[in-house]
Amino acid sequence: MAPVEEADVIIAFAFGNRPPQGGGALSRAELRRQRPGGPGVASVVGFHDHLKRCVLTTRANDMTAYAPHGYAMPDTYDPESGQVWTRYRPVYLVTDMVGRLTLLQRELAEEATRNGD
16 A cells, blocks of 8 residues: 555446446556556555456556555445455455466466466
8 A cells, every 4th residue: 555646547336337448557557557657656546346446457467556544445335236256245255366376377377388387
């Protein structure tokens, strides 16, 4: 975590509704890559339980990213959300763990392939 004043850009992630394809950190990083000095530093705003993955996703898109220090993130689940895993915390946490493990598996496989393992 770092002060929000140190950010070049603030990236907010939606929780409970999926943005259109091509949105999110990837498109922002791509646009910022064209600037002198590259994509810069992102202060990431997201749902409390989703924040770590939001920061990791932003970093995976070649941006230095962190959660802003001193700002509480939203943490109330909506039982009427369109996606079941965003209605209830236990369901979301398991879904998030599966997603993180899938990403880790992909990263490890890519690294092993690059290293000729």
